[in-house]
Amino acid sequence: MWLDSKKGFQRYITTEKSLSGNSVEAYLSDVDKLTQYLSAREENIKPSDITLKDLQAFLVWISELGMTTTSQARIVAGIRQFFRYCVIEEITQHDPSILLEAPRLRKALPEVLAYEEIEAIIAQIDLSKPEGHRNKAILETMYSCGLRVSEVINLKISKLSLDKDFISVVGKGDKERLIPIGASAIEQIRIYQQNYRNQQMPAKGSEDFLFLNRRGKPLSRVMVFLILKELASMAGITKNISPHTFRHSFATHLVEGGANLRAVQQMLGHASITTTEIYTHLDNNFLKSTMASYHPAFRRRF
Numbered sequence: 001m002w003l004d005s006k007k008g009f010q011r012y013i014t015t016e017k018s019l020s021g022n023s024v025e026a027y028l029s030d031v032d033k034l035t036q037y038l039s040a041r042e043e044n045i046k047p048s049d050i051t052l053k054d055l056q057a058f059l060v061w062i063s064e065l066g067m068t069t070t071s072q073a074r075i076v077a078g079i080r081q082f083f084r085y086c087v088i089e090e091i092t093q094h095d096p097s098i099l100l101e102a103p104r105l106r107k108a109l110p111e112v113l114a115y116e117e118i119e120a121i122i123a124q125i126d127l128s129k130p131e132g133h134r135n136k137a138i139l140e141t142m143y144s145c146g147l148r149v150s151e152v153i154n155l156k157i158s159k160l161s162l163d164k165d166f167i168s169v170v171g172k173g174d175k176e177r178l179i180p181i182g183a184s185a186i187e188q189i190r191i192y193q194q195n196y197r198n199q200q201m202p203a204k205g206s207e208d209f210l211f212l213n214r215r216g217k218p219l220s221r222v223m224v225f226l227i228l229k230e231l232a233s234m235a236g237i238t239k240n241i242s243p244h245t246f247r248h249s250f251a252t253h254l255v256e257g258g259a260n261l262r263a264v265q266q267m268l269g270h271a272s273i274t275t276t277e278i279y280t281h282l283d284n285n286f287l288k289s290t291m292a293s294y295h296p297a298f299r300r301r302f
Contacts, residue, residue, distance in 0.1 A: 002035050005047050005082075005091055012085045030078025037061050047083075048092045055079065055100050069103040076102035111239050113249045118143055124234040131214075133196050135227055137188040138211055138219075142243060144185035145169075146250035146268055149243035153219045155210045157193075162186045171269035179267050 006028060013019045013027055037058045038045055045054065058079075062072055079097055086092040113121075118139075125136045142152050151169045159168040165186065170176050189210070202209070203216040211219050224243050232241055239245075247268070254264050 002047065005086065006031055008089060008091075009082055009085045012088075013081065017081075026074070027078040027081055030075045031082050033062065033075060034058055034079060034082075047086050050083075050092070050096050052096045052099055055096055059100075059103075063103075073102040076100060111241055111245050111248065112252045113237075113239065113241065113245055115249075115253065117235070117237055117239075118246070118249060120235040121228070121231045121237065124231045130196060133188065133192040134211055135231075137185070137192040138224065139228070139231075139246065140185040140188045141167075141181065142246040143250055144182040145179045146247045146254075147179075148172075148247060148269075149221050149224050152243075153209075153211060153221060153224060156208045157210050158208050160189070160210070162189065169269075175269065177266065177269050 009031065010024060010028060013024050019027070034055075038054075040061075059072060059076070062075060067075075076097075080100070083092065083095045083097045087095050122136060122139050125139075126132050127136065138152060141147065141155070142149075145167060147155075147169060148171065151171055155167065155169060161167065162181070165180055165183075166178050167181050168176055168178050193210075197210065197212065200212055201216055202212060206212060206217050209218045213219055213223065221243070228241065228243055228246075232239075251264055251268055254267075
């Protein structure tokens with residue numbers, strides 16, 4: 001019975017669901033794990049006999065095998081797809097996986113730089129080189145506005161409203177948003193434009209891009225990553241950082257300072273407030289460390 005059901009399930013997710021080969025293989029592997037579990041229990045249970053209690057015991061079993069919560073959640077997704085198919089094909093009368101809860105995935109807290117570390121990184125820029133003012137303007141803008149690396153390399157001159165302290169960027173889903181920009185970033189952009197950018201001959205089609213390489217073309221994401229990595233190394237910072245670290249730091253420092261979460265969401269360009277809420281966890285850690293450092297009750301040792 002299981003063999004026939006798995007063959008039918010394979011046809012279903014391949015043809016009707018149009019899943020990729022890798023996804024099909026993963027889902028079939030998930031069902032195989034369930035049958036392995038049933039075999040280990042020496043129970044000859046048909047798909048129609050499976051209950052929620054059986055599936056919950058199966059989750060305990062794979063957890064005891066040492067699988068991560070991410071792997072467990074993925075297996076649950078495969079099992080759910082299988083029983084949806086069984087209901088559609090009337091192999092089972094009910095779906096026992098409807099109330100099956102996957103283990104909650106903990107969001108990894110992003111690496112965050114202290115303001116002093118950001119200053120130390122920017123201080124390593126050699127302003128005697130032609131690209132120095134450009135790099136400083138890039139990093140100041142990324143931190144001031146919380147931009148994604150893709151947003152900063154695609155920043156357009158025509159979208160700058162520096163006299164009004166705003167810039168306009170195009171983020172995910174081609175959604176445009178207006179972001180306030182700080183005085184330091186404004187100053188560095190103007191210095192870069194006056195002393196370097198205005199002297200360049202942009203490549204065809206690159207005339208409106210703010211940040212250009214030596215060939216007059218927009219910078220790549222990799223180039224910004226390498227620039228930041230080199231500067232961080234020179235500053236003696238050993239954290240695993242990337243351009244996105246500046247964005248995380250921007251948001252974290254705002255939340256720590258008491259900024260409204262909705263305002264932070266708008267500036268980051270998050271479609272959902274739940275994405276921004278990760279920074280409330282970072283803020284909780286900040287509060288905890290502050291209490292541990294300054295509150296007498298937290299310093300007591302018994």
